[in-house]
Amino acid sequence: MPRWLYPFIAEDTYYHEVIKHVEGYVRAHIHTNGIENFWSLLKRGLNGTYISVRPFHLDKYVDEQVFRYNNRKDIGDSGRLGLCVEQGFGRRLTYKELTGNA
Helix, strand or coil, rough: CCCCCCCCCCCEEEEECCCCCCCCCCEECECCHHHHHHHHHHHHHCCCCCCCCCHHHHHHHHHHHHHHHHHCCCCHHHHHHHHHHHCCCCCCCCCHHHHHHC
């Protein structure tokens, strides 16, 4: 199977391997369940919670879902809210900056 190295993503080394679903869905620790779960949650959020999403705001919705997904196990909803408030303290995003009218 092909294996690609992505040294430019972060300081850590990340490998990308391919799963051919014709041959099977899991090979050792390699599978697509994580990314399929993330896309499912993102699509559910975009179609259910956020009904009208503009394409130029899509990256912000994806960032929010990435934050939720990465902090889903350890801290739960109330801890995630506290973490979000803690990380946002001292930052300001105005409507003009958000819409690109700055």
